[in-house]
Amino acid sequence: MSRLVVVSNRIAVPDGSKVSAGGLTVGIVDALKTTGGVWYGWNGNINEIGEDDDELSMLEQDGITYASFGLNQNDYDLYYLQFSNAVLWPAFHYRLDLVNFQREAWEGYSRVNKLLAQRLLPLLKPDDVLWIHDYHLLPFAAELRELGVTNRIGFFLHIPFPTPEIFNALPPHAELLEMMCDYDLLGFQTESDRIAFLECVSLLTSLQTEGKQHRAFGNRFATEVYPIGIEPDSIKEMAEGPLPPKMVAMKRDLGDAQNIIACERLDYSKGLPERFLAYEALLENFPQHRGKIRYSQIAPTSRGDVQAYQDIRHQLETEAGRINGKYGTLGWTPLYYLNQHFDRRLLMKIFRLTDIGLVTPLRDGMNLVAKEYVAAQDPDDPGVLVLSRFAGAANELTSALIVNPYDRDEVAAALDRALTMSRTERISRYNDMMAVLRQNDIAHWRKTYLQDLQALKPRSEQENEEKKVVSFTRLA
Template sequence: MSRLVVVSNRIAAMEGKKESAGGLAVGIMDSLKDAGGLWFGWNGKISEEQQPLEINQQDNITFAAFSLKQSEYDQYYLNFSNTVIWPAFHYRLDLVNYQQEDYDGYCRVNETLAERLKPLVADDDIVWIHDYHLLPLASACRRMGMKNRIGFFLHIPFPTSEIFNALPPRKEILEKLCEYDLVGFQAESDRQAFLENLALVTDVREVGDDRIEAYGKTLTVRVYPIGVEPDSIRELAEGRLPPKLAHLRDKMNGQLIISVDRLDYSKGLPERFQAYENLLENYPQHRGHIRYFQIAPTSRGDVQAYQDIRHELETHAGRINGHYSTLEWTPLFYLNQHYERSLLMKIFRHCEVGLVTPLRDGMNLVAKEYVASQDPQNPGVLILSRFAGAANELTSALLVNPYDRDGVAAAMDKALRMPLDERKARYNEMMDSITKNDIAHWRQSFLSDLNQVSVAARD
């Protein structure tokens, strides 16, 4: 019987606790538990000598983790993945720092991973590769002689040609992606961008049912919007707040606005702070009656752009609190630290407004988690960027342009004043979508298609 082999840049905590795992980890873990299989990825360690794979077994799941050399980490992860692919795919060409040696190092690491993966994979295993760190991995696996069914899912946006054409290795990247049997995207706009980019560099022939031929390869290109587990989120949210937080919530007479993001320039955090400042300035009736909590744990702190945004947010927070605070009231709480997912779901439930306004996002599961955590009898209001993939499904949120500070401020004002009947109607419409397109539907749809299209392609 074939196993599922999952490959991602990082392996989630092997304890497998859903309370602390993110959305992707939950989806992958459940997929592996259903079919049995292998999860292959980086262990987060740096070693100048190639170390044996760290192999751990839990029930029917094998975890195989590798380390990286410092030069590999720098070129593959720090430089090409996170100072070329990440900013470019999030439409920030101004932050791209391309060096040919970094791209070469990125490809070499993918070749090394294919070499280390091949002995672990049986001929009939299904291989599911995740995200932008591993765009060329299928191509490397094919050169190693692997004929397995291989699928790829991109969790971030895929840029239009105006952006993608600026990347020097664009043709090579597209050709390598065509070595997959199935390529999945978060949104139809991402799928279309991929196809349009591909058509600019090679002949593309449609062969039906989302299948195309390019570079002499046949692949299927489809949309699979990732979801969440609404039932488990509800269970987490209904639990009691820890005593200190419960005491803090009781002391706060007024409405709470919550945002939770990684500290990343794609999330629109400075623009969001400035929109909140506009709310306080243009709608003074809310002063003293609302508080905005921004939770933004540091990520990629060794990348200069991330250091810059942290400094920028600290400056904005200091200015806003310095101008509007009183002895009895502080308008903005900026928390640059990590909180367990189980606690965040409880916090979401006790906040009247969820503010999710990335400048560009593949999906943004926080938006779905905020809605799923709400009390159906007294739900909060979601304000959501039009440029998040989740906006394609959560159309009953208050959709905003994150670059329009006045527009976002007006949406916050509307959310804070929204009557219960309207809040319930919007919540119910969004929950219908979240329940229908949950994490189980995402993984089952992708894996079912991978089985079908791969067998058809080989025949």
């Protein structure tokens, strides 16, 4: 079996700690253990400009080579902050108003992708299969092809892919699309993302399509949908068992109150301000719940050095104070806003104790929190998932209460329905969703993608076939 080389912006280098790894990390590590291979990416270190940052840090463990590197401050600013997170992230989440395009940042993004390809090249073997992850590395295959790499190279996009009206507004959209067609297999979370990508390509150049096989810019490539999953049994194990003392006290303090939980990193794509307003609409439209419920929003800061994230944090703090001031009493605080990180194992136990999981992003590639919330529930007395129609998970978890996050009254009505739903209905919806989670778990996602990638002919064989066709045509 060919060796697997995984490339991602950040990699999880083993450090001996007992912090529980996320499902994606577990899926990648399991794949690498099966085939042996390399996980290559940024280690999170930012070096001073002028420091020697060319040397890779190598660690061997369980048949996996972890090859990591640092970025200097200039490359971090341009490649990571200014282009990946101030251009691609907002655009791919349909927020063109937050896009801050600078030509220098695009050049920095391109330069870092070229540099990373050059650093990886000495580690590659002729029959390696490469699996590249996410929006930070859209040009990566093209840079490898420039260096003569003909291995199979697959790409998986973890976030949405925008429609042509959005994507084509990016000044380097043509260059990005052509570079993406240098991958052999492009994987997306949903069918709408896959179609959006192909529509963008077809507006720019001739696109020949036969099933899921395509030809554009002189390259042959495939596209497919691979909705990413979780490890349901692992989540269940974390959620079960004795509670830490603090959680025992929390459960006691809640008493008979029903608890609504929401947890995601602080990001404008998650619809947090809209969610706060929907909760306010619940208190206003359904006053019978006042004093009997509590909404806990966990939103740890991410990308705190990006202005848009600083703005949303201030907005949420203001809204939480206003709502609590308007509806709270001496004995009841309606909304708890926690701008801090919680250990993943503890979160799963919190999910199990809560009555409603509120997951209402404005746009999301998948949203694994929605799946984790369901998997963490007590099968005999499960909570209810209220889920945005704009999360990729809504295509699979159709037994959740699906809502439009822009319609605060609709979300409020769904919360009221969840708060009053019978146990029989809750169990039925839970069983439906768990059947999906078990069928499409993280192992299924990984195996399906890699089987499809392995089935494709490497670029070297494609080129040889085309040469034979050309030679035969000339002889004829």
